[in-house]
Amino acid sequence: MLHFDNLEGYRDAHTYDTLNGLSEVEEKFYVDLANQQGSPILDIACGTGRLTIPLAQSGFHLTGLDITAEMLALAKQKAKHANLSIDWIQADARGFELNAKYKLIFTTGNSFQHFLDRESVDGFLKSVHKHLDKDGMLAFETRNPTISVLQSNETAEKDYADTWVDNEGYHCSSTYQRSYDHQSQLEHYTFTNRRWKDETNVVETTEPFAIRYFFPQELEELLYYNGFSLIKMYGHFDKRPFEANSPLMVCLCQKRDG
Numbered sequence: 318m319l320h321f322d323n324l325e326g327y328r329d330a331h332t333y334d335t336l337n338g339l340s341e342v343e344e345k346f347y348v349d350l351a352n353q354q355g356s357p358i359l360d361i362a363c364g365t366g367r368l369t370i371p372l373a374q375s376g377f378h379l380t381g382l383d384i385t386a387e388m389l390a391l392a393k394q395k396a397k398h399a400n401l402s403i404d405w406i407q408a409d410a411r412g413f414e415l416n417a418k419y420k421l422i423f424t425t426g427n428s429f430q431h432f433l434d435r436e437s438v439d440g441f442l443k444s445v446h447k448h449l450d451k452d453g454m455l456a457f458e459t460r461n462p463t464i465s466v467l468q469s470n471e472t473a474e475k476d477y478a479d480t481w482v483d484n485e486g487y488h489c490s491s492t493y494q495r496s497y498d499h500q501s502q503l504e505h506y507t508f509t510n511r512r513w514k515d516e517t518n519v520v521e522t523t524e525p526f527a528i529r530y531f532f533p534q535e536l537e538e539l540l541y542y543n544g545f546s547l548i549k550m551y552g553h554f555d556k557r558p559f560e561a562n563s564p565l566m567v568c569l570c571q572k573r574d575g
Protein backbone atom coordinates (compact mmCIF):
# COMPACT_ATOMS: atom_id res chain seq x y z
CA MET A 318 0.00 0.00 0.00
CA LEU A 319 2.86 2.38 0.83
CA HIS A 320 5.84 2.86 -1.44
CA PHE A 321 8.28 3.23 1.44
CA ASP A 322 9.48 1.37 4.52
CA ASN A 323 7.27 2.70 7.32
CA LEU A 324 9.91 1.66 9.87
CA GLU A 325 12.67 4.13 8.94
CA GLY A 326 11.93 6.31 11.99
CA TYR A 327 12.77 3.38 14.28
CA ARG A 328 16.29 2.75 12.93
CA ASP A 329 17.60 5.41 15.31
CA ALA A 330 16.47 3.68 18.49
CA HIS A 331 18.41 6.06 20.77
CA THR A 332 16.47 9.05 19.49
CA TYR A 333 13.15 7.20 19.89
CA ASP A 334 14.14 6.30 23.45
CA THR A 335 15.25 9.86 24.27
CA LEU A 336 12.05 11.43 22.97
CA ASN A 337 9.54 8.94 24.35
CA GLY A 338 9.25 8.78 28.10
CA LEU A 339 6.75 6.83 30.17
CA SER A 340 4.06 8.71 32.08
CA GLU A 341 3.12 7.60 35.59
CA VAL A 342 -0.49 7.10 34.55
CA GLU A 343 0.40 4.76 31.66
CA GLU A 344 2.81 2.77 33.83
CA LYS A 345 0.17 2.42 36.58
CA PHE A 346 -2.44 1.29 34.04
CA TYR A 347 -0.19 -1.56 32.88
CA VAL A 348 1.14 -2.50 36.35
CA ASP A 349 -2.48 -2.76 37.61
CA LEU A 350 -3.39 -4.89 34.59
CA ALA A 351 -0.34 -7.11 35.10
CA ASN A 352 -1.27 -7.55 38.78
CA GLN A 353 -4.78 -8.54 37.74
CA GLN A 354 -3.72 -10.95 34.97
CA GLY A 355 -0.32 -12.28 36.13
CA SER A 356 2.56 -13.67 34.05
CA PRO A 357 3.58 -14.52 31.40
CA ILE A 358 3.08 -11.26 29.51
CA LEU A 359 3.77 -10.50 25.84
CA ASP A 360 4.58 -6.92 24.78
CA ILE A 361 4.05 -6.70 21.00
CA ALA A 362 5.91 -3.97 19.10
CA CYS A 363 7.84 -3.46 22.34
CA GLY A 364 10.34 -1.04 20.79
CA THR A 365 13.10 -0.12 23.24
CA GLY A 366 11.19 -1.71 26.14
CA ARG A 367 9.48 1.46 27.38
CA LEU A 368 6.87 -0.73 29.16
CA THR A 369 8.57 -4.16 28.97
CA ILE A 370 11.39 -3.10 31.28
CA PRO A 371 9.34 -1.43 34.06
CA LEU A 372 6.95 -4.41 34.12
CA ALA A 373 9.87 -6.85 34.40
CA GLN A 374 11.23 -4.63 37.19
CA SER A 375 7.89 -5.06 38.97
CA GLY A 376 8.50 -8.83 38.99
CA PHE A 377 6.52 -10.04 35.96
CA HIS A 378 7.83 -12.46 33.31
CA LEU A 379 7.97 -10.55 30.03
CA THR A 380 8.54 -11.34 26.37
CA GLY A 381 9.14 -8.38 24.06
CA LEU A 382 8.48 -8.79 20.33
CA ASP A 383 9.38 -6.23 17.66
CA ILE A 384 10.19 -6.21 13.94
CA THR A 385 13.00 -3.62 14.10
CA ALA A 386 16.44 -5.00 15.01
CA GLU A 387 17.74 -1.59 16.17
CA MET A 388 14.88 -1.11 18.66
CA LEU A 389 15.36 -4.62 20.06
CA ALA A 390 19.13 -4.16 20.34
CA LEU A 391 18.65 -1.11 22.57
CA ALA A 392 15.92 -2.86 24.58
CA LYS A 393 18.29 -5.80 25.21
CA GLN A 394 21.09 -3.46 26.22
CA LYS A 395 18.83 -1.60 28.70
CA ALA A 396 17.54 -4.89 30.19
CA LYS A 397 21.09 -6.22 30.59
CA HIS A 398 22.12 -3.01 32.30
CA ALA A 399 19.16 -3.37 34.70
CA ASN A 400 20.03 -7.05 35.26
CA LEU A 401 16.64 -8.23 33.99
CA SER A 402 15.82 -11.50 32.29
CA ILE A 403 13.40 -10.76 29.42
CA ASP A 404 12.84 -12.84 26.27
CA TRP A 405 13.32 -10.68 23.16
CA ILE A 406 12.00 -11.86 19.81
CA GLN A 407 12.37 -10.27 16.39
CA ALA A 408 9.15 -11.01 14.50
CA ASP A 409 6.32 -9.43 12.54
CA ALA A 410 3.26 -8.78 14.74
CA ARG A 411 1.04 -9.43 11.69
CA GLY A 412 1.86 -13.16 11.80
CA PHE A 413 4.01 -14.87 14.42
CA GLU A 414 4.29 -18.29 16.09
CA LEU A 415 5.83 -18.51 19.56
CA ASN A 416 4.50 -21.84 20.84
CA ALA A 417 3.42 -20.22 24.14
CA LYS A 418 0.29 -18.77 25.77
CA TYR A 419 0.16 -15.47 27.66
CA LYS A 420 -2.13 -14.11 30.36
CA LEU A 421 -1.69 -10.56 29.14
CA ILE A 422 -0.79 -9.39 25.65
CA PHE A 423 -0.49 -5.69 24.99
CA THR A 424 0.81 -3.21 22.45
CA THR A 425 1.56 0.40 23.41
CA GLY A 426 2.81 3.67 21.91
CA ASN A 427 -0.17 3.62 19.50
CA SER A 428 1.56 0.73 17.72
CA PHE A 429 -1.87 -0.62 16.71
CA GLN A 430 -1.98 2.29 14.24
CA HIS A 431 0.89 0.65 12.33
CA PHE A 432 -1.52 -1.97 11.02
CA LEU A 433 -2.50 0.00 7.95
CA ASP A 434 -4.94 -2.34 6.22
CA ARG A 435 -7.45 -5.07 7.10
CA GLU A 436 -5.02 -7.91 6.30
CA SER A 437 -2.52 -6.46 8.78
CA VAL A 438 -5.12 -5.99 11.53
CA ASP A 439 -6.51 -9.52 10.94
CA GLY A 440 -2.99 -10.98 10.97
CA PHE A 441 -2.21 -9.24 14.26
CA LEU A 442 -5.49 -10.19 15.96
CA LYS A 443 -5.35 -13.81 14.75
CA SER A 444 -1.79 -14.14 16.09
CA VAL A 445 -2.81 -12.61 19.43
CA HIS A 446 -5.85 -14.90 19.62
CA LYS A 447 -3.63 -17.97 19.11
CA HIS A 448 -1.24 -16.90 21.90
CA LEU A 449 -3.75 -15.62 24.47
CA ASP A 450 -4.65 -17.76 27.47
CA LYS A 451 -8.33 -18.75 27.88
CA ASP A 452 -8.85 -16.00 30.49
CA GLY A 453 -6.18 -13.74 29.02
CA MET A 454 -6.52 -10.05 28.23
CA LEU A 455 -5.49 -8.07 25.15
CA ALA A 456 -4.83 -4.36 25.84
CA PHE A 457 -3.93 -1.60 23.42
CA GLU A 458 -4.59 2.04 22.71
CA THR A 459 -5.15 3.92 19.47
CA ARG A 460 -5.71 7.65 18.95
CA ASN A 461 -9.32 8.81 18.75
CA PRO A 462 -10.13 9.74 15.12
CA THR A 463 -11.63 13.18 15.74
CA ILE A 464 -12.44 14.32 12.20
CA SER A 465 -12.12 18.06 12.92
CA VAL A 466 -8.63 17.50 14.35
CA LEU A 467 -7.54 15.17 11.55
CA GLN A 468 -8.63 17.62 8.88
CA SER A 469 -7.10 20.71 10.53
CA ASN A 470 -3.71 22.39 10.01
CA GLU A 471 -2.79 20.03 7.21
CA THR A 472 -0.08 22.11 5.61
CA ALA A 473 1.48 23.72 8.70
CA GLU A 474 5.07 22.74 9.49
CA LYS A 475 5.29 21.84 13.17
CA ASP A 476 8.10 20.98 15.58
CA TYR A 477 8.16 17.29 16.40
CA ALA A 478 10.24 17.86 19.55
CA ASP A 479 12.61 20.36 21.15
CA THR A 480 16.16 20.19 19.83
CA TRP A 481 18.08 17.24 21.30
CA VAL A 482 21.60 15.75 21.21
CA ASP A 483 21.89 12.21 19.82
CA ASN A 484 24.17 9.40 21.03
CA GLU A 485 26.92 10.51 18.59
CA GLY A 486 26.94 14.06 19.98
CA TYR A 487 25.07 15.69 17.06
CA HIS A 488 22.46 18.39 17.68
CA CYS A 489 19.17 17.30 16.12
CA SER A 490 15.82 18.82 15.30
CA SER A 491 12.76 17.51 13.52
CA THR A 492 9.71 19.17 11.99
CA TYR A 493 6.78 17.59 10.21
CA GLN A 494 3.85 18.23 7.94
CA ARG A 495 0.81 15.99 7.96
CA SER A 496 -2.32 15.28 5.97
CA TYR A 497 -5.24 12.92 6.43
CA ASP A 498 -6.70 10.75 3.68
CA HIS A 499 -10.33 10.13 4.57
CA GLN A 500 -10.71 7.14 2.24
CA SER A 501 -7.80 5.04 3.49
CA GLN A 502 -8.03 6.55 7.01
CA LEU A 503 -4.29 7.02 6.81
CA GLU A 504 -2.54 10.05 8.27
CA HIS A 505 0.55 10.81 6.17
CA TYR A 506 3.57 12.56 7.66
CA THR A 507 6.69 14.02 6.10
CA PHE A 508 9.39 14.53 8.70
CA THR A 509 12.31 16.85 7.98
CA ASN A 510 15.22 15.86 10.19
CA ARG A 511 18.25 18.10 10.70
CA ARG A 512 21.57 17.02 12.26
CA TRP A 513 24.66 19.12 12.96
CA LYS A 514 27.74 19.60 15.10
CA ASP A 515 28.65 22.83 13.36
CA GLU A 516 25.71 25.12 12.52
CA THR A 517 27.25 25.96 9.14
CA ASN A 518 26.99 22.32 8.11
CA VAL A 519 23.46 21.06 8.77
CA VAL A 520 22.54 17.75 7.12
CA GLU A 521 18.84 17.56 6.25
CA THR A 522 16.94 14.37 5.45
CA THR A 523 13.25 13.75 4.87
CA GLU A 524 11.30 10.72 5.97
CA PRO A 525 7.75 9.70 5.09
CA PHE A 526 5.58 7.93 7.66
CA ALA A 527 1.93 6.87 7.88
CA ILE A 528 -0.48 5.67 10.55
CA ARG A 529 -4.02 4.31 10.35
CA TYR A 530 -7.03 5.61 12.27
CA PHE A 531 -9.85 3.35 13.45
CA PHE A 532 -13.38 4.45 14.33
CA PRO A 533 -14.98 3.05 17.51
CA GLN A 534 -17.59 0.80 15.87
CA GLU A 535 -15.15 -0.36 13.21
CA LEU A 536 -12.71 -1.33 15.95
CA GLU A 537 -15.36 -3.27 17.86
CA GLU A 538 -16.30 -5.12 14.66
CA LEU A 539 -12.68 -5.95 13.71
CA LEU A 540 -12.22 -7.34 17.20
CA TYR A 541 -15.51 -9.26 17.09
CA TYR A 542 -14.84 -10.94 13.74
CA ASN A 543 -11.38 -11.96 14.94
CA GLY A 544 -12.81 -13.71 18.00
CA PHE A 545 -12.61 -10.96 20.65
CA SER A 546 -15.09 -9.06 22.81
CA LEU A 547 -14.27 -5.45 23.50
CA ILE A 548 -15.01 -5.44 27.21
CA LYS A 549 -13.90 -1.88 28.02
CA MET A 550 -12.95 1.25 26.11
CA TYR A 551 -11.44 4.12 28.12
CA GLY A 552 -10.66 7.61 26.84
CA HIS A 553 -7.20 7.62 28.42
CA PHE A 554 -4.90 5.53 30.63
CA ASP A 555 -6.39 7.30 33.68
CA LYS A 556 -9.56 5.26 32.92
CA ARG A 557 -11.82 8.24 32.18
CA PRO A 558 -14.80 7.09 30.08
CA PHE A 559 -14.38 7.24 26.30
CA GLU A 560 -16.12 10.29 24.80
CA ALA A 561 -16.20 12.07 21.42
CA ASN A 562 -13.27 14.32 22.29
CA SER A 563 -11.16 11.78 24.22
CA PRO A 564 -7.52 11.70 23.10
CA LEU A 565 -7.34 7.89 23.01
CA MET A 566 -9.34 4.71 22.76
CA VAL A 567 -7.78 2.43 25.39
CA CYS A 568 -9.18 -1.03 24.75
CA LEU A 569 -9.42 -4.13 26.92
CA CYS A 570 -10.43 -7.29 25.06
CA GLN A 571 -11.01 -10.93 25.88
CA LYS A 572 -11.50 -14.01 23.76
CA ARG A 573 -15.15 -14.37 22.81
CA ASP A 574 -14.98 -18.14 22.83
CA GLY A 575 -12.87 -18.49 26.00
Ligand SMILES: C[S@@+](CC[C@H](N)C(=O)[O-])C[C@H]1O[C@@H](n2cnc3c(N)ncnc32)[C@H](O)[C@@H]1O
Nearest residue numbers: 362363364367383384385388409410425426431
Ligand atom coordinates in the same frame (compact mmCIF):
# COMPACT_ATOMS: atom_id res chain seq x y z
C1 LIG B 1 5.69 3.83 18.32
S1 LIG B 1 6.82 2.52 18.57
C2 LIG B 1 6.22 1.86 20.10
C3 LIG B 1 7.27 1.12 20.86
C4 LIG B 1 6.87 0.71 22.28
N1 LIG B 1 5.71 -0.13 22.30
C5 LIG B 1 6.58 1.95 23.09
O1 LIG B 1 5.46 2.11 23.55
O2 LIG B 1 7.50 2.74 23.27
C6 LIG B 1 6.25 1.36 17.37
C7 LIG B 1 7.04 0.05 17.35
O3 LIG B 1 6.33 -0.86 16.50
C8 LIG B 1 7.27 -1.66 15.83
N2 LIG B 1 6.58 -2.26 14.69
C9 LIG B 1 6.03 -1.62 13.63
N3 LIG B 1 5.47 -2.52 12.80
C10 LIG B 1 5.64 -3.74 13.37
C11 LIG B 1 5.28 -5.07 13.02
N4 LIG B 1 4.61 -5.33 11.88
N5 LIG B 1 5.63 -6.08 13.82
C12 LIG B 1 6.32 -5.85 14.97
N6 LIG B 1 6.70 -4.61 15.36
C13 LIG B 1 6.36 -3.57 14.59
C14 LIG B 1 8.39 -0.68 15.49
O4 LIG B 1 9.59 -1.35 15.21
C15 LIG B 1 8.44 0.16 16.77
O5 LIG B 1 9.37 -0.37 17.68
